[in-house]
Every structure is written in C-alpha cells, then in structure tokens.
Amino acid sequence: xxxFVRARPIRSVHRMIRLTELTxxxxxTTAVDGxxxxxxxxxxxxxxxxxxAGKSTTMRVILGxxxxxxxxxxxxGKPYARLSHPLRTIGAxxxxxxxxxxxxxxxxxxxxxxxxxxxxxxxxKVLELVGMTTAADRRAGTYSLGMSQxxxxxxxxxxxxxxxxxDEPVNGLDPDGVRWIRTLLRSLAAEGRTVFISSHLMSExxxxxDRVVVxxxxxxxxxxxxxxxxxxxxxxxxxxxxxxxPLAHAFAGARxxxxxxxxxxxxxxxxVGARAFALGLEIHGLEAIGSxxxxxxxxxxDDEVQFPAAAKExxx
Amino acid sequence: MTATAAPARxxxxxxxxxxxxDAVAAELIKLxxxxxxxxxxxxxxxxxxxxxxxxxxxxxxxxxxxVGLTAVSYFGQYIVAAFGLLVITSELAxxxxxxxxxxxxxxxxxxxxxxxxxGIAGLVLGGVATALGVGTAAARHGELPRVLGDAAxxxxxTGVYLGLLAVVSLGVGALVRRSAGALTCMxxxxxxxxxxxxxxxxxxxxxxxxxxxxxxxxxAGWQLMSGRWEYVLVLVAWAVAAVAAGIGVLxxxxx
Numbered sequence: 001x002x003x004f005v006r007a008r009p010i011r012s013v014h015r016m017i018r019l020t021e022l023t024x025x026x027x028x029t030t031a032v033d034g035x036x037x038x039x040x041x042x043x044x045x046x047x048x049x050x051x052x053a054g055k056s057t058t059m060r061v062i063l064g065x066x067x068x069x070x071x072x073x074x075x076x077g078k079p080y081a082r083l084s085h086p087l088r089t090i091g092a093x094x095x096x097x098x099x100x101x102x103x104x105x106x107x108x109x110x111x112x113x114x115x116x117x118x119x120x121x122x123x124x125k126v127l128e129l130v131g132m133t134t135a136a137d138r139r140a141g142t143y144s145l146g147m148s149q150x151x152x153x154x155x156x157x158x159x160x161x162x163x164x165x166x167d168e169p170v171n172g173l174d175p176d177g178v179r180w181i182r183t184l185l186r187s188l189a190a191e192g193r194t195v196f197i198s199s200h201l202m203s204e205x206x207x208x209x210d211r212v213v214v215x216x217x218x219x220x221x222x223x224x225x226x227x228x229x230x231x232x233x234x235x236x237x238x239x240x241x242x243x244x245x246p247l248a249h250a251f252a253g254a255r256x257x258x259x260x261x262x263x264x265x266x267x268x269x270x271x272v273g274a275r276a277f278a279l280g281l282e283i284h285g286l287e288a289i290g291s292x293x294x295x296x297x298x299x300x301x302d303d304e305v306q307f308p309a310a311a312k313e314x315x316x
Numbered sequence: 317m318t319a320t321a322a323p324a325r326x327x328x329x330x331x332x333x334x335x336x337x338d339a340v341a342a343e344l345i346k347l348x349x350x351x352x353x354x355x356x357x358x359x360x361x362x363x364x365x366x367x368x369x370x371x372x373x374x375x376x377x378x379x380x381x382x383v384g385l386t387a388v389s390y391f392g393q394y395i396v397a398a399f400g401l402l403v404i405t406s407e408l409a410x411x412x413x414x415x416x417x418x419x420x421x422x423x424x425x426x427x428x429x430x431x432x433x434x435g436i437a438g439l440v441l442g443g444v445a446t447a448l449g450v451g452t453a454a455a456r457h458g459e460l461p462r463v464l465g466d467a468a469x470x471x472x473x474t475g476v477y478l479g480l481l482a483v484v485s486l487g488v489g490a491l492v493r494r495s496a497g498a499l500t501c502m503x504x505x506x507x508x509x510x511x512x513x514x515x516x517x518x519x520x521x522x523x524x525x526x527x528x529x530x531x532x533x534x535x536a537g538w539q540l541m542s543g544r545w546e547y548v549l550v551l552v553a554w555a556v557a558a559v560a561a562g563i564g565v566l567x568x569x570x571x
Binding site: 107 | 334338341345350406411419421
C-alpha cells in the first residue's frame with residue numbers, strides 16, 4: 001500500500017529541472033547558447049563538456065546566482081527565486097571553497113539550517129553522513145579540498161532535497177571518497193531524486209551516471225542514456241587466431257595490437273566473423289571493442305573545445 | 317531504498333514561507349561564529365578604556381564626556397566602519413555570498429537582514445564600550461554622580477550613532493564590493509569629504525557648503541553624541557540610502 005501511494009508517475013511531475021532556450025552572455029562571450037534540457041527524477045545525469053562549455057554557468061543560472069540573458073530555468077515548475085524553501089527543494093554544491101575560512105564547518109551548516117528553518121539536529125546528521133564529524137569543529141580555512149567537498153555535499157544534503165546538483169563533486173576526493181560519493185549519488189537517485197553532476201573524470205562518470213548531457217561551446221551536443229551513448233560507440237572488433245593476415249587485408253585500418261590480436265575499427269563482430277568464415281579462417285576469439293565514454297566524449301567534443309578563459313567558469 | 321538521508325523534520329511549521337526573521341536569525345549566527353566580531357568588540361573597548369585612562373578631556377565641566385566623544389570621533393568610528401563593511405565584503409571575497417543567496421534568493425531580504433544584525437551589533441558594541449569608557453573616565457575624574465544623567469544620554473546617542481554608521485558602512489561595502497576599497501571610501505566619507513567641504517566653504521565664501529559638511533555621517537554623529545538628537549534623521553537617511561544602493565548593486569549583478 002505504501003509503495004502504491006508513492007507511485008512514480010505522481011512523483012515525477014515534480015522534482016525535475018527544466019531549462020528552456022536558456023542563453024547567457026557575458027559581454028561578447030556567449031557562455032550558454034539556447035540550451036533546452038529536462039532532468040528527470042530517479043536518474044544520475046552526468047554533465048560533460050570541455051572547460052568553457054558552459055556547465056558551471058548553467059548551474060549558476062539554475063540557482064538564480066546569474067540572471068539568464070534569455071530563456072527560463074524551472075525547478076518543480078518554479079524559478080529558483082520563487083521556491084518557498086530553496087535548500088529543501090534543491091541542494092547544490094558549486095564551489096567547495098566558497099565558505100568563510102574563519103567559521104567552523106558545523107557553524108557554516110548551522111547558519112544554513114537556521115535560514116531554512118531546518119532543525120539543528122539535522123546538522124550533526126549530515127556531518128556524520130559525509131564523514132566530517134571529527135573535523136566539524138575546525139575552521140573551514142584549515143580544510144583540504146577533499147574536506148571542503150565533503151562539507152559542501154553535507155550542505156547540499158542538509159535540506160533533504162529531492163533535487164541535487166553538484167559541480168565536480170569528486171574533485172579533490174581520495175579513492176575512498178570517490179567510491180563513497182558514487183554509492184551515495186546512486187542511492188539518492190534510486191530513492192527517486194533528481195541527481196545532476198558535472199565532472200571532468202569520464203571514467204568516473206561512466207560508473208556513476210545513467211544519463212549523459214554533453215555540452216560544447218554553450219550548446220547541447222548530446223542528451224542520451226549512458227547505455228545508448230556507449231552502444232552507439234561500439235563499432236570495432238578484436239579478433240584472435242593463428243593466421244589472420246588475409247582478414248587484415250580485407251578491412252581498411254585493421255592492425256595488430258601488442259598481444260597479437262587483430263583490431264578492426266569500424267566493423268562489428270558480425271561483419272568480421274562473416275568475412276573470416278568466407279575466407280575459411282580459423283578464429284579463436286572475436287569480440288566487440290566498446291569505446292569508452294571518454295573516447296565517445298572526445299569524439300563528440302572534438303570540434304567544440306574552446307580555449308580556456310573565454311567563458312566564466314567557477315573555480316578558475 | 318537505502319535510508320541515506322532521513323527526512324528533515326522541522327520543529328516549527330515548515331510549510332510557512334521563510335521570511336526576514338529566518339534571514340536575520342541566520343545572520344545572527346554568522347555574526348557570533350567568526351572571530352573578527354570579537355576582535356572589533358575588543359578593539360573598540362580597549363580603545364575607549366585606554367583613552368579614559370590617558371586623556372584628561374581638557375578644561376571642561378564634564379571631562380569624562382569629552383573623553384568619550386573624542387575617542388569615538390577620532391578613532392572608534394573607524395573600527396565600527398571596518399566592522400560594518402566586512403559583514404558583506406568578507407562574503408563577496410570568499411564567494412560564500414553564493415551560498416547565502418542560494419539559501420535566501422531575495423537579495424533585498426539578505427541585505428535588510430544584514431542591516432538589522434549589523435545595526436544592532438554596532439549599537440550594542442558602541443553602547444557598552446562607551447559606557448565602560450566614560451564610566452572609567454568619570455570615576456577617575458571624580459565626576460561620577462554629577463555627570464550620570466548626561467553620560468547615560470551620551471552612551472545611548474553613541475550607540476545609536478555607531479549602529480547607524482555600521483549600517484552605512486555595510487551599504488558602502490555592498491556598493492564597492494572589496495574590503496580595501498570600501499574602507500578607503502569610508503575614511504574619505506568620514507574624514508576627508510567634510511574637511512574638503514569646509515575648506516571650499518571658506519574659499520568660496522559659501523556657508524551652504526558648511527551645512528553640507530555638517531550632514532556628513534561623522535559630523536552628524538558628533539552632533540548626535542553631543543546631545544542634538546535631530547541629527548538621527550540625517551544618519552537614518554544615510555543608512556537607508558546606503559542599504560538601498562547596496563541592494564541595487566547586489567540585484568543588478570551576477571553573484
């Protein structure tokens with residue numbers, strides 16, 4: 001009965017972020033150019049793109065920190081400024097170092113809790129959740145980047161929000177921390193929350209996100225599920241066998257790798273296998289080469305890399 | 317379903333929209349959780365006590381009152397100005413203003429909350445420091461019972477002046493956005509502008525400029541601390557104008 005009450009179609013009406021034709025210019029520079037995007041609950045959406053692609057700007061506009069030049073951003077159907085309890089609706093971490101260095105981590109969270117009328121007991125809870133209990137009474141200026149990130153994540157979780165938006169959350173975390181945040185973000189999404197994270201670590205994103213949004217030069221390049229994006233990239237084959245020279249001649253670009261296996265880019269195993277059969281060749285192994293998200297990302301953003309310092313990015 | 321985050325259960329009615337009171341309460345916690353607040357309070361108090369011990373106050377009927385007046389006008393007000401502007405410039409410098417605006421999207425509400433807390437803090441710090449300073453001086457000169465009534469009025473007037481001055485300084489901090497720049501502007505406003513106006517009045521033989529000089533915050537403050545309470549209106553006007561201008565700048569710019 002309980003699970004019926006909390007059925008998904010009702011829940012998914014809310015708790016999403018919707019951007020419509022969002023454009024943001026800083027003087028002559030267009031940081032975000034007509035971005036239309038919908039982030040749905042129950043997913044970890046990875047936000048990828050080279051420096052200056054407009055990721056941080058997009059997040060700043062969603063939070064109402066920067067005013068859009070045109071277009072709208074809505075959270076739960078409202079602009080950020082109209083949310084009645086912003087931190088209980090969306091928790092965000094944009095810049096881990098944006099904390100008064102003289103205030104302790106605990107006091108930083110106490111300020112935020114009071115501003116949203118969140119009970120003070122919640123502060124100790126989120127500090128424990130991010131593993132910062134022992135460091136909580138030190139001044140924030142003494143924190144390492146990893147500790148600042150944990151405090152920022154604690155602040156994002158403080159209001160138990162249904163939407164989480166984190167800019168480079170694994171930045172500065174140790175391997176344990178990276179694994180911890182991966183598990184945390186996935187479980188938050190599994191609870192039906194909307195999780196939106198940007199990262200430069202493609203391999204990390206591949207393990208955490210199930211949807212991917214790629215931006216380049218302020219424009220949307222891709223908006224797809226991780227599975228679709230990776231499947232679309234799986235085009236090559238790896239073949240093992242005693243005498244593969246005739247097969248190598250049959251495909252342009254085929255080459256032997258260091259292990260003596262034949263790599264055939266651009267041809268799926270079905271095609272390579274059929275050709276080997278036709279040539280009467282003995283085959284010991286045949287597999288698809290899945291291109292990693294990183295390869296796919298590099299190909300997608302190949303033309304879109306903007307040289308640094310062109311756009312306003314947090315953390316530069 | 318993992319219970320990563322237990323639902324927050326607010327004590328007070330959490331459906332009621334957040335208001336100025338919540339923003340003020342948050343700013344109050346901020347005030348008490350940085351060391352700089354105590355540095356300013358301690359510095360102002362030390363200054364007043366030092367002057368009470370060292371300054372004779374000159375040949376007046378109430379030496380202790382003169383000591384309090386000069387200590388605040390010559391030195392103390394700059395400490396309070398620095399305190400007021402740092403309330404906003406420290407957040408702008410550390411970018412923690414983005415966290416503040418994320419929690420309270422109305423920039424007007426943030427600024428008004430800061431003004432309330434900064435003004436009350438300036439009033440309390442200024443009042444306590446003056447009371448102890450003037451009291452010490454009065455005890456030292458053996459004036460205590462005779463000047464008690466006037467001293468009480470001066471303490472109140474000084475508290476009101478320093479509270480309003482802290483708010484003016486907060487507004488200037490929001491306008492200028494940098495600690496060093498805002499402090500320079502405050503020194504110019506308190507010290508240099510009235511002097512220049514007085515000099516110009518003399519040179520041009522234009523008494524109106526003297527009147528304008530009397531309306532600058534420091535000179536209005538001097539009048540107020542000397543018992544001319546109508547100058548509260550001048551200082552309130554400065555505070556309102558500075559905060560309004562600060563809100564205008566915070567609204568018009570990306571955080």
